[in-house]
Amino acid sequence: MPRTTVLSPALCSLICAQDGVVSSAQLQRHGFTHSAVQHRLGRGVWTRIAPGVILTSAGAVTRRQRLVSAWLWTGDDALIDADDACAWYGLSPRWFRPDRVHVVVPTTSHARTRGFVVVRRSVGQLVAGDRGMVPYVDRVTAVLAAARRAPSMPSAVAHLSLALQRGMVTVDELRSGRECFGDKWCRQVDAALSAVGVGVRSPAEKQAFELFERSRRLPRPRWNVWLDLGDGGTPVCVDALWEDAGLVAEINGEAYHAWAEQYEALHRRAGRLTASGLTVMHCTPRQIRDEGTDVLRQLERTYARLAGTDMPKDVRQVDPPSIAA
Numbered sequence: 001m002p003r004t005t006v007l008s009p010a011l012c013s014l015i016c017a018q019d020g021v022v023s024s025a026q027l028q029r030h031g032f033t034h035s036a037v038q039h040r041l042g043r044g045v046w047t048r049i050a051p052g053v054i055l056t057s058a059g060a061v062t063r064r065q066r067l068v069s070a071w072l073w074t075g076d077d078a079l080i081d082a083d084d085a086c087a088w089y090g091l092s093p094r095w096f097r098p099d100r101v102h103v104v105v106p107t108t109s110h111a112r113t114r115g116f117v118v119v120r121r122s123v124g125q126l127v128a129g130d131r132g133m134v135p136y137v138d139r140v141t142a143v144l145a146a147a148r149r150a151p152s153m154p155s156a157v158a159h160l161s162l163a164l165q166r167g168m169v170t171v172d173e174l175r176s177g178r179e180c181f182g183d184k185w186c187r188q189v190d191a192a193l194s195a196v197g198v199g200v201r202s203p204a205e206k207q208a209f210e211l212f213e214r215s216r217r218l219p220r221p222r223w224n225v226w227l228d229l230g231d232g233g234t235p236v237c238v239d240a241l242w243e244d245a246g247l248v249a250e251i252n253g254e255a256y257h258a259w260a261e262q263y264e265a266l267h268r269r270a271g272r273l274t275a276s277g278l279t280v281m282h283c284t285p286r287q288i289r290d291e292g293t294d295v296l297r298q299l300e301r302t303y304a305r306l307a308g309t310d311m312p313k314d315v316r317q318v319d320p321p322s323i324a325a
Helices: 009-017 024-029 034-042 063-074 082-088 139-148 153-165 171-181 187-197 203-213 260-275 285-290 292-306
Strands: 021-023 047-050 053-055 101-106 117-122 128-131 135-137 222-228 236-242 247-251 279-283
Touching: 009 021, 009 024, 021 024, 021 063, 024 034, 024 053, 047 063, 053 063, 063 101, 063 117, 082 101, 082 135, 082 139, 101 139, 128 139, 135 139, 139 153, 139 171, 139 187, 153 171, 153 187, 153 203, 171 187, 203 222, 203 236, 203 247, 203 285, 203 292, 236 260, 247 292, 260 279, 279 292, 285 292
Parallel strands: 101 117, 247 279
Antiparallel strands: 021 053, 047 053, 128 135, 222 236, 236 247
């Protein structure tokens, strides 16, 4: 009868700390030979879930075990990246897939995408952020890497915008982080960064920004400005503001504003803006897309009529309130 290799207390502690996952190298350091590992795998007691990574049980692989195994396989220098790091920080992208694990490794690493592990190689220095059972990239890198993977430009803008709105990152941090990113295939994320860098905070607002930029009569508005309307109510954030005309453009998407509570809030807000003395022009993303010329012409005529009237005397700009993550 072959000799049975016993798990030492130290190995048991390591396996427990890694949620039942262990590397072949770790097993070898604790006295397990290749044949002893193969014996347990052959009996179905253990399961191989990545090259050189063993699950010390025969059950289904959990999400956390996938994270640990991906990190063990790609090496000590690797960090959990992109969608998975964003999920750790509480901002799961809409395209997040729990059956995949994204990892970033140094450019010198031999690790490549395989199975459920998606590998990004970085020429820049890897910066660790938080650490749970595995280490994660910092928040800025996580947001940028996830936006780089977005299925569309609007999705990338929406993801960056939400990270900004929740206070997870700042515009300056995103700019600085992009300079250190150093990866290929960043055209989409660069365009999205350009959008949020000028204050645009949603895909619909980006479309409006591009439409307004076509005008030779409209100066560039200020985007997402918080205003105290002087009526004792809470501050409001207007989409686009021409201060010299007291003119506001609001882009109201049906996907959000059609719901009952938001619909009522939209009209209460519109009433407050008008009562404060501001002139408010409303348009929808569909109008911007399909009737952009007419929308622009109406804005130009309204601005031409109001230019020089300035802001209502009781309305003033205020700092944005902090938004909890």
